[in-house]
Amino acid sequence: MSGRILVVDDIAPNVRLLKAKLEAEYYDVLTADNGPDAIELARQAVPDLILLDVMMPQMDGFEVCTRLKNDPRTRHIPVVMVTALDQQVDRVHGLQVGADDFLSKPIDDVALFARVRSLLRLKLVMDELRQREASGRAVGAISDTMTCFGDSDAAANILILEEDLSRAERLGRRISQQNQLTLCTDPKEASQLLDQQGFDLLVINLVARGFDGLRLCARIRSSDNGRAMPILALVDPHNREKIVRALDIGVNDVLLRPVDANEFDARVKTQLRCKRYADTLRQSLDSSFELSVTDQLTGLHNRRFMQARIADALTRLGRGVEPASVMIADVDFFKQVNDKWGHDAGDKVLQELARRMKANMRAIDIACRYGGEEFVLVMPGADLNAGLQAAERLRIAIEDEPFELGGHHGTTRITLSAGVTELEPGDSHESALARADQALYAAKNAGRNCVKSIEKAPAQSAAGR
């Protein structure tokens, strides 16, 4: 996996050494020797990862990290702090300002590349989400207020798997204040729990003698439920091979034993923050998809979605699976509603009409607002006769009950004219809708409040029958 990495250190030989190591592994390397330059470069070049020295004159690594994480342009870039001393207090401070990981000098190559690969992999997933969200935002489907960085302190659901129950309880006490904890000593039981419900984080002891934690992590990563769940693993600092394999399998973070309470708490918070950020992105993507196929006023589908469904119906017709019909309906004299009682009243009428349309169609029918006061119903499986019956049912449902106008306006009666056509082989959605539109005009010309159809053009082979 290649990527662009920004190396920040005030001492030139350190920079040269890291640059050489990373370039040997085909990473693209940028460098800076002070905080302000690093921030500027991060904004402009947007690297995939930043290796940040803690001890620098003027602006130290903590300050640089704080600024990067407070800037929407750079906050998604993973930051690995490089500390001269393996000081726990530095680690905790770093995590508090948003650092994603640590390396201590002198930098161990194996640890370096395992961290780099793991963080780049995570960033790849986040980038894809961010990109899809950005395109949603560009078409106006996602508003700027919908995405926050996941800083909420809402309770998280955490599973702790540790073979010794008293150790599990001790771990739990360190993070139990605002979170929902499930303690578990058996990997089989943990697997079942993970299948049954979603967790926000798994804390797993990889040093356990009674089970193979790595195997479970690998299985979780290949399951639907566990693919996106963060995993924090407790490891023995001397077992470098296991640390590297854990990160390669997809464990998000490792914590060295003996466990420092503050570092544990800070790493848990970091993982939960990332998870919430990813969840928020996914949710806004889901709702943007919903918005992109929905008419906002009526909640019916929009024109784009309807065209795609007509195309589907044409494909099934072409394969000889089933017929399909299309109706276009138009509210009679709708302009008078707007002119007499205003646009709010007009909107209320359209909303109620949409509600009656949904109440009077089959579950497989697709109701769409075509524009203004025009509606389209796509009816898979319906031949012309069935399509006409459906349209007539809707026409009666509209005519029968008066419509509320809102405010002090009371109610009014509304009628609907509709045109129906059956899809033909060789149709496009344009030609089908054009025929339905012709039928609609026939209904208007026949005095409105009625349904008309255009017969299928007689096929060549049926000529003279």
Ligand SMILES: [Mg+2]
């Ligand atoms: Mg330094």
